[in-house]
Amino acid sequence: MTRILITSALPYINGIKHLGNLVGSQLPSDVYARFNRAMGREVMFICATDEHGTPAELAAAKTGQDVAEFCAEMHEVQANLAKGFGLSFDYFGRSSSPQNHALTQHLAGKLAENGLIEEVSEKQVYSNTDGRYLPDRYIEGECPNCGYDSARGDQCENCTKQLNPTDLINPRSAISGSTDLEVRETKHLYLKQAGMRDTLDAWINSKKDWPILTTSIAKKWLHDGDGLRDRGITRDLDWGIPVKRGDQDWEGMEGKVFYVWFDAPIEYIAATAEWAEANGLDASAWERWWRTDKGAEDVKYVQFMGKDNVPFHTLSFPCTIMGSGEPWKLVDYIKSFNYLNYDGGQFSTSKGRGVFMNQALDILPSDYWRWWLLTHVPESSDSEFTWENFQATVNKDLADVLGNFVSRITKFCRAKFGEEVPAGGEYGAAEAAVIAEITKRLKAYEAHLEAIEIRKATSELRAIWAAGNEYLQNAAPWALFKTDPDAAAAIVRFALNLIPLYASLSEPFIPDAAADMLEAMNTKAVWPTDVAKALDSLPAGHAFTVPDVMFAKITDDARDQMQAQFAGQNT
RNA sequence: GGGCCUGUAGCUCAGUUGGUUAGAGCAGAGCGCUCAUAACGCUUUGGUCGCAGGUUCGAGUCCUGCCGGGCCUACCA
Numbered sequence: 198m199t200r201i202l203i204t205s206a207l208p209y210i211n212g213i214k215h216l217g218n219l220v221g222s223q224l225p226s227d228v229y230a231r232f233n234r235a236m237g238r239e240v241m242f243i244c245a246t247d248e249h250g251t252p253a254e255l256a257a258a259k260t261g262q263d264v265a266e267f268c269a270e271m272h273e274v275q276a277n278l279a280k281g282f283g284l285s286f287d288y289f290g291r292s293s294s295p296q297n298h299a300l301t302q303h304l305a306g307k308l309a310e311n312g313l314i315e316e317v318s319e320k321q322v323y324s325n326t327d328g329r330y331l332p333d334r335y336i337e338g339e340c341p342n343c344g345y346d347s348a349r350g351d352q353c354e355n356c357t358k359q360l361n362p363t364d365l366i367n368p369r370s371a372i373s374g375s376t377d378l379e380v381r382e383t384k385h386l387y388l389k390q391a392g393m394r395d396t397l398d399a400w401i402n403s404k405k406d407w408p409i410l411t412t413s414i415a416k417k418w419l420h421d422g423d424g425l426r427d428r429g430i431t432r433d434l435d436w437g438i439p440v441k442r443g444d445q446d447w448e449g450m451e452g453k454v455f456y457v458w459f460d461a462p463i464e465y466i467a468a469t470a471e472w473a474e475a476n477g478l479d480a481s482a483w484e485r486w487w488r489t490d491k492g493a494e495d496v497k498y499v500q501f502m503g504k505d506n507v508p509f510h511t512l513s514f515p516c517t518i519m520g521s522g523e524p525w526k527l528v529d530y531i532k533s534f535n536y537l538n539y540d541g542g543q544f545s546t547s548k549g550r551g552v553f554m555n556q557a558l559d560i561l562p563s564d565y566w567r568w569w570l571l572t573h574v575p576e577s578s579d580s581e582f583t584w585e586n587f588q589a590t591v592n593k594d595l596a597d598v599l600g601n602f603v604s605r606i607t608k609f610c611r612a613k614f615g616e617e618v619p620a621g622g623e624y625g626a627a628e629a630a631v632i633a634e635i636t637k638r639l640k641a642y643e644a645h646l647e648a649i650e651i652r653k654a655t656s657e658l659r660a661i662w663a664a665g666n667e668y669l670q671n672a673a674p675w676a677l678f679k680t681d682p683d684a685a686a687a688i689v690r691f692a693l694n695l696i697p698l699y700a701s702l703s704e705p706f707i708p709d710a711a712a713d714m715l716e717a718m719n720t721k722a723v724w725p726t727d728v729a730k731a732l733d734s735l736p737a738g739h740a741f742t743v744p745d746v747m748f749a750k751i752t753d754d755a756r757d758q759m760q761a762q763f764a765g766q767n768t
Numbered sequence: 769g770g771g772c773c774u775g776u777a778g779c780u781c782a783g784u785u786g787g788u789u790a791g792a793g794c795a796g797a798g799c800g801c802u803c804a805u806a807a808c809g810c811u812u813u814g815g816u817c818g819c820a821g822g823u824u825c826g827a828g829u830c831c832u833g834c835c836g837g838g839c840c841u842a843c844c845a
Binding site: 207209211247249250251252253321330331332333334335350351352359362409410413414416417418420421422425426428429432456457458461504505506507508509535536538572573577578579580581583585586589590592593594596597598600601602603604605606607608609610612613652653656659660663666667669670671673674675676678689746747748749750 | 769770771772773774775779780781782792793794795800801802803804805807808809810837838839840841842843844845
């Protein structure tokens with residue numbers, strides 16, 4: 198049987214992520230993981246925090262903490278939020294793990310052996326006051342082109358002209374404002390990916406079914422200008438993975454670390470090794486997912502990410518993997534996403550604009566967010582969060598269509614037959630029609646999930662929920678009960694049986710509500726292969742309880758209040 | 769500047785290789801039901817498919833130009 202390896206782009210460590218980050222990778226990957234598990238496939242679902250780089254060091258400094266301590270704390274915070282949103286990672290690792298250190302150094306050594314690493318001497322700006330080298334965008338000054346006084350060293354935000362830090366007039370550190378800067382000569386390692394261009398190009402071209410967003414970005418980088426360029430994979434920083442060839446020192450690279458974008462994707466593999474260790478398993482347990490010489494040839498590997506991550510996953514990381522000359526598993530499918538905007542602008546971590554994961558969970562249960570985000574996941578273009586739309590979608594879909602269905606039938610049954618599935622009567626033409634409709638829709642639903650068409654899957658699921666209300670309305674057991682209680686009993690039995698079916702099908706999207714439905718019906722999730730059988734699974738006499746209101750509606754007042762609460766920081 | 773994506777009913781979006789009267793959900797209108805979270809069901813009003821040309825027997829779908837929105841452009845990650 199095919200095994201499914203799923204990775205979500207690693208959330209960066211410097212702060213709590215907003216809903217845009219969540220919907221652009223982790224949430225859809227979770228749906229896919231849950232769906233595949235429900236289909237009975239063996240799944241390995243991996244994520245981790247991306248912990249290295251300048252922004253992590255600065256974020257730590259801001260809190261007055263040591264960077265390692267800061268990262269350890271933030272990792273726990275992010276891991277708890279992931280749990281709060283029901284993200285079902287098999288393992289949530291850390292790119293700073295010993296496993297990632299070893300593997301990153303190992304792969305760099307292999308790349309060097311294979312002639313894919315080049316040493317380049319370059320000039321970099323050093324800030325004496327900050328005691329660190331400054332990445333281009335951490336240097337500010339006056340734009341030589343338009344005179345804008347807060348132009349960054351990589352580009353002027355005002356006139357969009359591309360710049361070098363040395364072009365700036367009166368340059369200063371963006372961190373401290375210090376003008377005590379000097380240009381120093383420093384050596385770095387470059388990954389010679391230009392030489393891999395044809396190989397990568399052929400590989401990308403062979404991926405006919407990838408989203409256009411994925412391949413068009415890859416092709417742009419492969420063919421723009423002079424084509425794919427070599428890329429620096431080391432930095433002059435303290436926090437990171439020390440540059441080594443395997444376990445050997447690398448002459449001239451003392452005190453330097455690998456660039457985060459080199460070590461972050463490697464963490465997908467290393468995190469699986471962390472998983473093995475955490476579960477007391479030996480190396481073969483993770484290698485069977487990642488080494489095609491050790492059992493991974495039947496693995497299907499799917500990556501999820503926002504569009505900003507695509508170049509690294511389509512080019513740099515494959516170059517690292519292929520260039521190692523070792524039989525590592527390459528990605529089979531890359532699902533990429535556009536951005537989610539917030540109420541007429543962008544979500545912004547730095548400006549505190551939008552709704553952040555911790556705030557979201559403080560306000561409402563995770564299923565509310567999961568459902569809205571997944572029905573609006575930016576698959577074809579950027580999408581937008583508004584409080585009105587959020588309220589309308591959640592109230593209608595979750596409270597009215599699904600929640601109220603469960604409520605109306607369980608309460609009706611309790612009133613007329615008691616809290617057990619009633620006996621009597623038989624299923625007839627109306628039930629057969631519902632079975633036929635759900636069978637058809639289930640097929641479409643499964644096809645959309647296989648293809649990772651998340652929005653289409655949500656609308657199919659909703660239609661399956663709605664079928665229950667249509668059925669009840671036509672069957673009208675409340676009227677029939679007066680003249681033919683047995684016939685009413687059959688209708689109620691059939692409708693009650695829809696609840697566990699709905700729970701099983703809904704679990705990838707709203708796992709908490711699905712669990713509540715199953716608990717109320719006193720049964721377990723089973724993915725239906727035969728809808729007729731599934732709707733005959735709760736026998737007469739089976740006890741259940743009427744669940745509490747599954748989804749309380751968001752009132753207009755509550756909506757206005759939330760909107761106001763989050764409007765404060767808008768710019 | 770260059771590249772890519774995008775513009776379809778009031779809103780959010782589907783529209784397969786171009787093929788008859790352009791679809792769904794929500795919102796609006798009407799009717800019905802009363803089991804249910806004033807929930808549900810049925811019916812129904814909305815669209816010169818951004819604009820202007822072109823190719824074609826035929827264009828939402830292909831081509832050109834223009835207008836609007838977004839992203840990327842390699843040292844943020």
